[in-house]
Amino acid sequence: MKLYTRISFILLLAILIRKISGYSRGAPPETCTDMTPRHTEKAQASYPPYQVLPAAGQGRVRLILGSPQGLAYMGFLILARDFENGELVGEFTNLPETARFVECTTGVKNAVTHANQTKKQNLEFDWIAPPNYEGTIIFNATFVQDYATYWVGVESPKVVVLKRSIDILTSSTFPTTLRTTTPPYYTPKRDETLSNQDDPFYEGCSETKNCFGLPSGCLQTKNCKAAVAVLVRGDRYLFEMQGRDGKYVAVGLSENNKMGDDSVVECTNEGGEVKLYTSWNTPDKHNERQRLQMGDVQLESSSIKDGLISCKFWRDKVTMIKDRKFDLINKPYYLLLATGSDLKANGVGFHDLLYDSTGEAKLLSDVGSFTAASNMLIHIHGSLMIVAWMGTTSIAILLARYYKQTWVHSRLCGKDHWFAWHTFLNSITCILTLIAIVVIFVELGTWSSETLHASLGLATTILCFIQPFIAAMRPEPGAPRRQLFNWTHWFIGNAAQICAIVALFFAVRLNKAKLPEWVDWILVAYVIFHVLTHVILTFLGYALDRDSAQRADSFPMKDMSPRGQMTSVDTRMEAPRAGLRKLILGLYIVAIIVFLAILITIVVLAPIEETWTSFKTTLSNY
Numbered sequence: 001m002k003l004y005t006r007i008s009f010i011l012l013l014a015i016l017i018r019k020i021s022g023y024s025r026g027a028p029p030e031t032c033t034d035m036t037p038r039h040t041e042k043a044q045a046s047y048p049p050y051q052v053l054p055a056a057g058q059g060r061v062r063l064i065l066g067s068p069q070g071l072a073y074m075g076f077l078i079l080a081r082d083f084e085n086g087e088l089v090g091e092f093t094n095l096p097e098t099a100r101f102v103e104c105t106t107g108v109k110n111a112v113t114h115a116n117q118t119k120k121q122n123l124e125f126d127w128i129a130p131p132n133y134e135g136t137i138i139f140n141a142t143f144v145q146d147y148a149t150y151w152v153g154v155e156s157p158k159v160v161v162l163k164r165s166i167d168i169l170t171s172s173t174f175p176t177t178l179r180t181t182t183p184p185y186y187t188p189k190r191d192e193t194l195s196n197q198d199d200p201f202y203e204g205c206s207e208t209k210n211c212f213g214l215p216s217g218c219l220q221t222k223n224c225k226a227a228v229a230v231l232v233r234g235d236r237y238l239f240e241m242q243g244r245d246g247k248y249v250a251v252g253l254s255e256n257n258k259m260g261d262d263s264v265v266e267c268t269n270e271g272g273e274v275k276l277y278t279s280w281n282t283p284d285k286h287n288e289r290q291r292l293q294m295g296d297v298q299l300e301s302s303s304i305k306d307g308l309i310s311c312k313f314w315r316d317k318v319t320m321i322k323d324r325k326f327d328l329i330n331k332p333y334y335l336l337l338a339t340g341s342d343l344k345a346n347g348v349g350f351h352d353l354l355y356d357s358t359g360e361a362k363l364l365s366d367v368g369s370f371t372a373a374s375n376m377l378i379h380i381h382g383s384l385m386i387v388a389w390m391g392t393t394s395i396a397i398l399l400a401r402y403y404k405q406t407w408v409h410s411r412l413c414g415k416d417h418w419f420a421w422h423t424f425l426n427s428i429t430c431i432l433t434l435i436a437i438v439v440i441f442v443e444l445g446t447w448s449s450e451t452l453h454a455s456l457g458l459a460t461t462i463l464c465f466i467q468p469f470i471a472a473m474r475p476e477p478g479a480p481r482r483q484l485f486n487w488t489h490w491f492i493g494n495a496a497q498i499c500a501i502v503a504l505f506f507a508v509r510l511n512k513a514k515l516p517e518w519v520d521w522i523l524v525a526y527v528i529f530h531v532l533t534h535v536i537l538t539f540l541g542y543a544l545d546r547d548s549a550q551r552a553d554s555f556p557m558k559d560m561s562p563r564g565q566m567t568s569v570d571t572r573m574e575a576p577r578a579g580l581r582k583l584i585l586g587l588y589i590v591a592i593i594v595f596l597a598i599l600i601t602i603v604v605l606a607p608i609e610e611t612w613t614s615f616k617t618t619l620s621n622y
Helices: 002-021 376-402 417-444 451-472 482-507 519-547 578-604 608-621
Strands: 051-056 060-066 075-082 091-093 099-102 111-114 123-128 134-146 149-155 159-162 165-168 210-214 226-233 236-244 248-254 262-270 273-281 289-291 297-305 308-316 318-321 324-327 334-340 354-357
Touching: 051 134, 051 149, 051 226, 051 297, 060 075, 060 134, 210 334, 210 354, 226 248, 226 334, 236 248, 236 262, 248 308, 262 297, 262 308, 273 297, 273 308, 308 318, 376 417, 376 482, 376 519, 376 578, 417 451, 451 482, 482 519, 519 578
Parallel strands: none
Antiparallel strands: 051 060, 060 123, 075 111, 075 134, 091 123, 099 111, 134 149, 134 159, 159 165, 210 226, 226 236, 236 308, 248 262, 248 334, 262 273, 273 289, 297 308, 318 324, 334 354
């Protein structure tokens, strides 16, 4: 009796130990149906801290079972089911020592579970598709953190299999919470036609992968014209890129947010086929890229549909390019993103559609949000130039040409009103121009690759600072060289303003400026208004000369020739119809202020259209 009691006690103890520890050597085949451990505790209903990451290969899928937070797990069970009918599909292979096969179907290795109770992190093994299988599968997994804590039905992204050709339909993994449906765990079939809002590229951004898109704010609205995402899978990095309505989309790794000494990968549209290239940005040689031999990256998949170039490629954690080490694990990098409409014989053309960099360097394995680089200095540069050459210069020129005999009975700081204000406003122009040039060089650090805009800006600056020296050397009225001075001063001043206004038109096309094309019409309206004002005042001067017996200097070019030299009597007499000319000047100044306010608002809030959309969305939420 005692022996029987001891044997019963030992058997009971063994059963209890087995119950307490769970299945130390993995799940038995009978758990394939509901994937639920035979524990007394219920499965967790919270958001799972684990995920299943698939990576497509030739006829197989490499699976990584891990946690974004780095949590370990003691047990697991994983199998593959057809997306439509939930049937088990394929077999597993290349298991690590801490895992073993489970034959949910006799003779078929269609599931994997743990082989011991050691803590596990980022286990990797392969799944092989059946030889002639075509369809979509999804991997279902159960993760056991400890006996009392486990999650059932953690799903992978969908995987498309077309006779051993495999593609991952979405790049992110959203572990599901506890399902209310009965097993087996699979998702019913649905329409796979994707709109921008359903584009799988955007799934998981800032949660399971880093994303950066252009224009600013497009990731939230899921309508980026160019975008890149980086997903870490073991020791490799999967990059995804897409660009709309262009010939290429490219991403660069940079130690700063400027071009130069950067490793670039380009996906190009060549006759409807996507090609992958690597290149090197040469410092101090803008828009010059040296194509490199392939080997540092490997194309995973690509497509072109409705003008959208999409590609995925792998990059190793450490690469040596042009004697430079790119260590993605230990070194933070800026991402440079660009897209353009032109290809060259041995490279890509200028990034004329979009270009920008991330606002900070970060480790690509640190999942979070990427923001675009701050354009504050560019906004300051543009605003200062607008005020200088559309504002102060325009009014200064008007005063010098048409108002020399206005307010003649009073003086300002011992000078004629027109002269005092003309000098003051042009001084403001020079100061604002100098600040704007310093600001843009601080931002770029070198000569701009926008050659036309930069050249016109340089010409404007040179003429601007030549003008004060010429003015300081002006001869006295009546001197032999006075006429030469008048014409030279007039020509340089007008040439500087014309160069500046044309440069503003070219600025609308700059990627960095992020200005809508309709800003051209605002500039055109300003030019028309400016010219029309000059025409009205010029004809008013002719009419006053014809109707008045006085030798008033109402026509602006009168003192450009010897016959039109003003006498001392002329200069002290108020020109006729001064009230009308003052009214025109007042209206002109008001209109110029309106133009400046509109343009500066657009520049500072650029991209204005996205800002306005965001503002309306915010209001609608209230």
